[in-house]
Amino acid sequence: MSVIDSALAQVKLLQPYTPGKPVEELERELGISNAIKLASNENPLGFSDTVKIAIKQASQKIELYPDANAYYLKQKLAKRLGIQSDQLTVGNGSNDVLDLIARTFLERGTEAIYSEFAFLVYALVVQASGATARIAKAMPLDHAQPYGHDLAAMLELINERTRVIFIANPNNPTGTWLSGTELKRFIDQVPTQVAIVIDEAYFEYVEENDYPSALHWLDDYPNLVVTRTFSKIYGLAGLRIGYAISSNPVCDLLNRVRQPFNANSLALAAAVSSMDDEDFLQRSRANNIRGLKQLGDYFTSKNIRYIPSVANFLTVNFGKRSDEIYQSLLRQGLIVRPLANYNMPEFLRITIGTEQQLQVLLEKLEPLL
Numbered sequence: 001m002s003v004i005d006s007a008l009a010q011v012k013l014l015q016p017y018t019p020g021k022p023v024e025e026l027e028r029e030l031g032i033s034n035a036i037k038l039a040s041n042e043n044p045l046g047f048s049d050t051v052k053i054a055i056k057q058a059s060q061k062i063e064l065y066p067d068a069n070a071y072y073l074k075q076k077l078a079k080r081l082g083i084q085s086d087q088l089t090v091g092n093g094s095n096d097v098l099d100l101i102a103r104t105f106l107e108r109g110t111e112a113i114y115s116e117f118a119f120l121v122y123a124l125v126v127q128a129s130g131a132t133a134r135i136a137k138a139m140p141l142d143h144a145q146p147y148g149h150d151l152a153a154m155l156e157l158i159n160e161r162t163r164v165i166f167i168a169n170p171n172n173p174t175g176t177w178l179s180g181t182e183l184k185r186f187i188d189q190v191p192t193q194v195a196i197v198i199d200e201a202y203f204e205y206v207e208e209n210d211y212p213s214a215l216h217w218l219d220d221y222p223n224l225v226v227t228r229t230f231s232k233i234y235g236l237a238g239l240r241i242g243y244a245i246s247s248n249p250v251c252d253l254l255n256r257v258r259q260p261f262n263a264n265s266l267a268l269a270a271a272v273s274s275m276d277d278e279d280f281l282q283r284s285r286a287n288n289i290r291g292l293k294q295l296g297d298y299f300t301s302k303n304i305r306y307i308p309s310v311a312n313f314l315t316v317n318f319g320k321r322s323d324e325i326y327q328s329l330l331r332q333g334l335i336v337r338p339l340a341n342y343n344m345p346e347f348l349r350i351t352i353g354t355e356q357q358l359q360v361l362l363e364k365l366e367p368l369l
């Protein structure tokens with residue numbers, strides 16, 4: 001017998017998460033210094049100058065534990081979002097919050113539902129909890145939301161063992177989204193004892209008129225949990241900070257499972273100050289709209305199909321040549337995201353970069369197509 005035999009079966013079955021290749025790693029391997037990473041949906045404009053000042057100030061006090069209750073962040077978010085601060089759960093990134101949800105509601109013998117091609121972290125946290133994953137078939141590729149969530153298929157998987165349903169709106173890695181009408185109709189049909197998680201990591205990027213925030217429905221549905229993050233448009237991915245908004249009783253449970261100092265003091269200070277720089281957010285949104293069009297127009301002109309996206313990335317179908325194209329770009333100092341681990345081996349996910357970064361990408365792609 002070895003100590004490995006003592007590990008939980010569900011842990012031994014976990015597939016490790018494959019992150020985007022770090023820029024430094026590629027630069028080290030190639031001996032270059034100007035690699036471009038368009039692989040992890042990070043903000044190509046960086047982060048706000050306002051945040052730089054706040055971090056510098058907060059760094060004078062790192063001998064102190066952070067505020068375990070995230071008072072200032074919760075106050076500010078509550079005011080912005082029109083909710084109460086006792087509805088907020090702060091996490092070490094929103095991935096942490098997703099894990100708190102799993103640890104609060106899931107164990108062996110229970111079930112969680114998510115869609116095929118949904119964000120991989122749902123699979124990870126469900127598996128680690130010992131619960132059974134019920135994976136709903138996604139929309140077909142010829143649907144208006146190719147590989148998007150099929151809410152009817154998800155509803156069909158609900159039974160007396162269902163505890164949590166994970167929905168990403170918009171979804172990563174597809175960039176597909178659900179309208180307010182269809183999402184509300186879905187929520188109406190889910191039994192009240194099932195937690196419905198609406199992951200809005202890309203909320204601030206979406207421009208569609210009928211794109212809803214599930215926040216509006218919190219008062220009517222105590223089983224709703226909305227998650228958001230500072231990793232994407234706010235550009236704070238390296239600091240790890242995100243949060244959940246829910247009814248107060250659910251928030252209370254999540255906070256019992258939460259480690260008291262899961263969000264560090266620099267991250268808290270950065271998150272608070274990041275909300276003050278509306279100009280940075282505007283520029284980020286404008287760059288994203290422009291970049292989505294730049295890439296969309298290019299691939300349309302080349303007759304290469306992609307999944308229409310409302311987020312800050314475009315998922316493109318390169319068919320059988322996808323891995324070859326990925327490797328070739330890599331050798332030229334450009335990192336995009338292969339999606340084999342999402343069961344989408346023919347696709348590459350490209351984060352919307354600056355105009356210049358995308359120009360470089362398209363110049364290197366051109367001879368490969």
Ligand SMILES: *Cc1c(COP(=O)(O)O)cnc(C)c1O
Pocket residue numbers: 041092093094095096119168171172199201228229230231232237240241242
């Ligand atoms: C990036 C992403 C997150 C956010 O992860 P963090 O832990 O907050 O950095 C959450 N959900 C989805 C769907 C994402 O793509």
